[in-house]
Amino acid sequence: MEEPLSNRLGNVLQGFIPGLSTMDAPVSLNSNPRANDNNEGAIIIDMPSEGAAGGTGDNPAEGNGNEAGNNAEARGNTASEIRAVRPLLERVLPFVLILLVKILYDHRLGVVVLIGLIGTFIHHNSSLKRQVMLRDKRQIHSLLIMLVLLPFNIFFCYYVFLEQELYKSLIFLKPNFENYDLWTLLWVTGITDTVIKFMTIAAKCAVAILPRSCLSFKRRGKHYMMIEQVSQLYRLLTPVPVWIAYLSDYTDSHWIVSYLLTFVYILAKANAVYVMGQEVRTAVRTVFHDVHYGNSPAEEDMKNAGDACPICQDVFKEPIQLHCKHIFCEECVAMWFDRERTCPMCRAKIVESPKWRDGGTTTYVQLF
Template identity: 30%
Template structure:
């Protein structure tokens, strides 16, 4: 009972106060101990195997209970007969015992119960748990040894490429913010303002032009026209060129999507469905172009004659082969988006007749208003075309009965979103 209270008090003190000084000395080990993965240890405490501890406790218990007076006494084993064994089992409830007697000053006896197997298994579990803690502690100490030097190398690396890091973080953050703006303007539909769309379009285009004007002396714009850089770029400079071009192309595509939103600003029903199809087509065309965009940079990087003409030609051929397989997938997606745009009827339903609308109640279950351009789904539920088109941009089932309505053809980007994954290879 006293041990439990001590453990609880240690746990509460560990949760309430964080050892700042020890964290500065050994951060990884301190975090492991504070989170409970490692048991806190003192500096002088060493990891002793569990079986040694069990032997120590067993010897101390036998010394206390058996009154062993001299540790140098001889030990003898008394073999019990069948009668004595039966009597011993009857008196102790069937417990088998082995009596150890010592010839020292005060002889003692120790009984071993049948539960020794259970104790052995628990001891093995304790040994494995103790070994896992030991391995975790060694890993944390190894990390603490290399952590300061790794941080120094990272700081020097960032200082050497400071401008590249700043530009990459800036254009990425600007792209994420632009994607949120475009999605919000798409969701406004007929309530969006033309002046706001024009303002965002000008800002996006000025941002693209400003980045390429800043790097006009570099080979940054060559891959846009599928032309390899003039010189073989270093590895990190090649990564920088690819990331900036990939981000700027998406930024320019966002400007084109804003122009589409201006065109479909006052549309209703069918126009909003066509708007979503056009936004999806633009996105898949962008994905196809972005698949080609890193190829000129890596072509120049891999085709390095300093490594040998055979090796460089082999690596370049393998890269172009892998790139061809990914481009084929992008071409298939673009073709599916183009085919969906040319389709006259909706692939999830058809226009409802006035009799069908009156039977359904002439009330849309999504917007709770009178139906505008009602659409009859294959599950016989009727909704506004505007509402159900927006619903199927995110879902594939009926809003009421959850029946599967929309086929799993291609992913829709009708909400104005842009893929945020970088195309590095």
């Protein structure tokens, strides 16, 4: 059977046009039956445009449509993944909750005591900061109540767990536990850390109760900072005995691994103690050195400043002029810098970090 004319012409064109047979889009070679009279039997080569072939041609609407389709497909994949994970969560979540309830019930006394201590700490910490801010208007009876309640809470905690002898952690000894599992370790360190925080707040309450004649308000921030830094160093050391006992226990592991972990822990702890020791040294030196935030203003500057301190809104007492030229009472601005590091008027930076000078105690729990 004779080969059709269109196929023969196609073979000829493939010889003259390299790569014609490998084009992404099909090539149509056909006779147009409706050709005009002058071009009857003409061959029409239908080659789709680049945009039609790849979907990335000159038509922007088509490109945006493809992008929207890809986004919809991605959202569909995410939704399908969530639907695939949901049955797993529904099967696992009840057992996780059951295990959590079991652990909390088995250790219910310790959990309740720990939650009570944390709540008590948060309340007394905020109350002390508020009383420190009031200066002469502070409520002495509130400070005295805290000074009584804090030791009572410590005594109550150690009385409840008298058999475990938790108080030994305060003198760097191990409490009375047969086995030191992870839960016991974290619980003991958490209780000890909270108790030391109570002691810290009580010491700051004692400083806050002192009358102005014994200790001026502008110097109290440095004492609060020193007490806090010493407390953090103490809290950093108390977990060491129980952690060494836990890491050096090679009942379920090889003794080399246990002693290696203990050695690494001691090195890391020694570095942390050294850094904290430097901060304590700086705090102690600060207590015995007066810090001057500015100079005494001239008479002309006092006339321009007016008659009242911008902080206390009262007559200037021992006025001092900062390097930004604003004038305040020395005591007022000293207590301001116990909380802020910038000028109250223009926000120019005057001092470095004022941390722990406001009477606050860190909420961080030292577990390691």
